[in-house]
Amino acid sequence: MDEWLDQLANTLATTTLREIHSVLKRAIRQAQARDMVLRNVAALVTSPTGTDGRPSKALTRQQAEAVLKAAEVSELHAYVVISLTTGVRTEEARALRWDHVVAWIPSLKTWHPVTEVGFKHRKFAIHVWRADREGGDTKTRKSRRTLELPKLAAQALRQHHTRQAVLKLKAGEAWQDHQLVFCTSVGTPLNASNVRRAFRKITKRAGLGTAWSPRELRHSFVSIMSDQGVPIETIADLVGHAGTSVTEAVYRHQLRPVITKGAHTMNTIFGDSHHG
Template structure:
């Protein structure tokens, strides 16, 4: 919880509200960073009720602007409500749970979000409301019984022994059906990504996973051939002796690939990103999903930067009607 609060309080595009029914004992040290803190059942109910009012107002604003998502900024920040010990809230302020359910069900697009923490993940506290079913991101630390883990993470997750998580291929190997790439750091000053939304974990398509599997085999052969000259930097892509690739060499190798593909040499690796957006859009992938995949904070950036790659949405109605009624002229 302290790690989450530390990250959130550093964000200039976030307003932070919190509920601590232990009379503020847990969250009081963060009081100066929290915009509103409720420490009694009555205050908690009022806080969540006000959050629903804000949610409704933002939903109306999105409708007026024909927008689908609220894009947080310092002037129009996201509202995040942290509930320390959600089970306590459920037992002491049951009427507040209706507000919490409303936020969990409808709050994503208007950027009114709920973070619920509990040491007692009972069915009474978590299993009967919309909060648990609407939580896409769940963290479960050590619990007393397996059923508690299933309650938090989902039925059957504990039965597999916790294997339904991503592991580095350096530990788990390539004998798996699904692979993902973690985009959690970048080659920038400090190693951080451009924005918080840029941090993401993306499942790899089978074609990419197979290519990486073959590359891993070739790299092992290069390592054996290099012998003592090999410098292990734990890199996926490196020179034949394990050292980092030079940017100019990467561009040169990429131009050779495009030349062999018959599309000329006037290309850069960066343009693969544009090609990806174009392919996704052409296949009918929603703009919101494309924005998530490329790590944009909102759809406006995707639409502005990649407007030439995006398939015009206005054609979808005509295409649908043609599919239903055919494209032959009426006589």
């Protein structure tokens, strides 16, 4: 096992190696509980240091606008718009179903799936579930957050829905109906690597090169929100974190330092008139 992990260390980041090691230890612990193995050999091994992971970065507002423009001709257009304007995780976007896209019905004062009420409404939202990584992909009300869609995202989804209907007709009997918002030309779930490739084409078209990944749309969302002065508590709620400490740890490079706010506020109140 030592040798195997050392081999992986040549290509994987340290955090990824730790995650693999943790999964191994957990799996063998379960085997121990069932008397299938005598001891947990994974617990005797130390996680090696891997390669330096590529630091995540965020799009500036101007870069984000360029990416949105470049995405207009891509089949990934709505995916990019939703990811950038709501901050959903890439796996949450790929799992999004049409009955998770909801429209606000004022007369009933409630949200209804667009699969029932269509797109001729003014206000839309998406239901997003955070995967419970310990116990599998269980969907509970506690893990759900409902994110209202900006007009740009609602419009992109409306157009995407129309395009998907055309794809469905073309595919005919080959279509596999998983009710997925983002899927292949035959309705099957999108592969993460295919999404990455398509996204790199968009960033290249936007003049930003190909060193970008879809998850950085979420980083960009956090950065843009922070730049606009949105409180970290609100950002944590939007991105589905249980508290601000996770948001601060994961997105420390994207968050505007709140420590400067005191100085800015005092400058506004007292100005320079009290100097000297």
